[in-house]
Amino acid sequence: MKTDDLIRLLAADTQVREPLGPAIAVALGVGLAVCAVLLVFQVHLRHDLLTAILQPRVAFKIGVTAAVAVLAIVLLDRIGRPGVPVVGAGRLLLLPLAAVLIAVALELAMTPAASWGERLVGRNPGWCLVYIPVFAAVPLAAILTAMRRAAPESPTRAGAVAGLAAAGMAAAFYAWHCPDDSPLFLATWYVIASAAVTGVGALLGRRLLVW
């Protein structure tokens, strides 16, 4: 086949069947829906939600995890598009990290050292480690499926960011159930669970997002 023949063939397939933006939007919709169902019907909202949500620790826990999800998704969309700079969007992810570090520092400054151990371990570190990956599974699968349409420079990195986005989404939902509100708990167990999901995302991305 001569190149001119190939061009005729490509031009006949004019319609763009695999736009990236709508695919990511669908993946987010699926992920959010599954997380909401798991939260409401599986682990349930915390009973004292109405009063708890007003406490700064609870609001921070939910807000910072949601911020990670949003920033990771924004970064992911850029990563998926060749030639779009990603460094700035990547650096924005340092903001929630910095926020968590500041929250930890404030917690250490404002609470007695004797209570730190209890705040760190909380009531349910094991559940947190189990449920964040469980919540993240479907969002990660959906996001990776969408990202197969993308063209990331580094499939591994794209997979990692997909994992981080799924973990952020999962954590932002699980946080409505989780009774442990200390930033010490957040900075430990949420971070471990999210790192695991990010790692799985990187491994999958390396295989699935090659183009």
Added chain:
Amino acid sequence: MSVAQSEEWSQWMRRAIGGDEIAYRTFLQSVTPHLRAIARRRCRAWGMPLSDAEDVVQDVLVTVHLKRGTWDPSRPIGPWLATIVRNRAVDLQRRRGGGGRIAVPLDDVLETLGVEPDDGADDLADAERLIDRLKDPARDIVRSISLGGAGVKETAARLQMTEGAVRVALHRALKTLAALYRSETT
């Protein structure tokens, strides 16, 4: 590449994404000589026979085609195109056993996109063997449109298929061809 050139390509591609087949073909035809210049330069640099260059050009074109949904029409197309070219170059070198860390600086590609286009298609390049590996009706559709120069409508009428079915089969066939280019170009 010149700003004017990039802007012209961007406009064609915008119209192509809006469904303008003529604009899309114009875009692909205009880009091809530049891709050919890059491919030949790479082949020379890597000691590959020049006859492989046309396979590389076709691999890039198919990739541009399948990944055009990742281009944001509000951005210039130059950096997008250069990154696609680089990805294919790196992949090619990796498959040829380049191993280790592969350097294909983006600036080099961008620069090469701007050099003299190379119009002399290599008539030896022949992806016939790739088409033969498709299954019917995909093979028939691909032959009819590419080699026969028929339109989708004619092809659909001849094969007694709906136009939609022909279009879907064509798209799938192009994805298969993309995979074949990657396994064949070594």
